[in-house]
Amino acid sequence: MTTTQDSPTAAGSGASASDAFKASKERRGDAAVAPERVDAVVSAILKGVHDTIREHQVSYPEFQAAKAWLMEVGETGEWPLFMDVFVEHVIEEVAAEQQQGTKGSIEGPYYLPGQAKLGSACTLPCRDDEKGDPLVFEGQVRALDGTPLGGAEVDIWHADADGYYSGFAPHLPEGNLRGVVITDGDGRFTISTVQPAPYQIPTDGPTGKLIEAAGWHPWRPAHLHVMVRAEGYRTVTTQLYFAGGEWLDSDVAEATKPELILDPVDDGTGTRRSSYDFNLEAL
Numbered sequence: 001m002t003t004t005q006d007s008p009t010a011a012g013s014g015a016s017a018s019d020a021f022k023a024s025k026e027r028r029g030d031a032a033v034a035p036e037r038v039d040a041v042v043s044a045i046l047k048g049v050h051d052t053i054r055e056h057q058v059s060y061p062e063f064q065a066a067k068a069w070l071m072e073v074g075e076t077g078e079w080p081l082f083m084d085v086f087v088e089h090v091i092e093e094v095a096a097e098q099q100q101g102t103k104g105s106i107e108g109p110y111y112l113p114g115q116a117k118l119g120s121a122c123t124l125p126c127r128d129d130e131k132g133d134p135l136v137f138e139g140q141v142r143a144l145d146g147t148p149l150g151g152a153e154v155d156i157w158h159a160d161a162d163g164y165y166s167g168f169a170p171h172l173p174e175g176n177l178r179g180v181v182i183t184d185g186d187g188r189f190t191i192s193t194v195q196p197a198p199y200q201i202p203t204d205g206p207t208g209k210l211i212e213a214a215g216w217h218p219w220r221p222a223h224l225h226v227m228v229r230a231e232g233y234r235t236v237t238t239q240l241y242f243a244g245g246e247w248l249d250s251d252v253a254e255a256t257k258p259e260l261i262l263d264p265v266d267d268g269t270g271t272r273r274s275s276y277d278f279n280l281e282a283l
């Protein structure tokens with residue numbers, strides 16, 4: 001979106017996330033729309049709403065407030081944010097029932113395809129004065145039987161030390177802290193970057209206002225997003241968290257898993273290093 005302001009706003013990041021989602025139609029593919037399926041799923045959702053209204057004696061003013069809020073979610077472009085924070089974790093849980101290999105987690109609203117391709121030992125694109133503690137994330141991509149997967153893609157994106165994502169905050173350069181890292185012949189990668197901060201749902205938009213109105217907290221623990229691809233293997237989309245990190249046990253998006261926690265160790269120079277291997281399931 002075009003803007004002259006340089007501080008991120010909910011409407012700004014919401015609009016960018018809606019644009020990114022619309023542009024991803026090809027990658028998503030089309031859902032089947034058999035009438036029996038629509039009937040079964042939508043009837044169950046509506047029954048949940050109707051039962052809630054009866055159980056909680058929802059009033060006319062509350063119904064109208066809900067309509068106004070839903071309209072605002074659309075107008076600010078926050079549907080991708082809301083859906084990924086409050087719904088995607090269960091979609092991922094259901095998908096995971098059929099999956100082997102490295103545990104997945106939700107993609108969230110801030111993936112952008114087509115980032116710079118980087119060699120197996122690389123530094124993520126960042127500003128000259130990028131803030132944050134140096135972090136090295138290294139590992140190997142393998143098939144389930146242990147075969148190393150050279151030439152695999154580790155597509156990585158994460159927030160900066162202030163908790164903002166490039167492409168969704170106007171003050172950040174395009175492609176900042178994003179890249180597609182190609183593994184070496186032995187499936188290995190070594191990525192130099194900075195420690196991301198925890199992520200706060202924008203408090204000035206409808207999702208943040210709902211969270212505040214309900215007395216919840218708006219935080220996700222610090223995390224790295226990765227999408228690991230190799231020809232002939234199922235793509236793994238996941239997130240990696242940090243041991244001891246704030247909000248790890250109360251992620252607003254409920255997207256943490258015990259298998260996805262890094263425990264970086266200072267190598268003696270102030271750089272924290274962590275190793276994590278990915279195991280991909282053959283198609």
Ligand code: MBD
Binds near residue numbers: 085107110253255
């Ligand atoms: C994020 O950074 C994120 O990862 C998710 C899932 C939702 C909102 C912001």
Ligand code: FE
Binds near residue numbers: 108110199223225
């Ligand atoms: Fe995120």
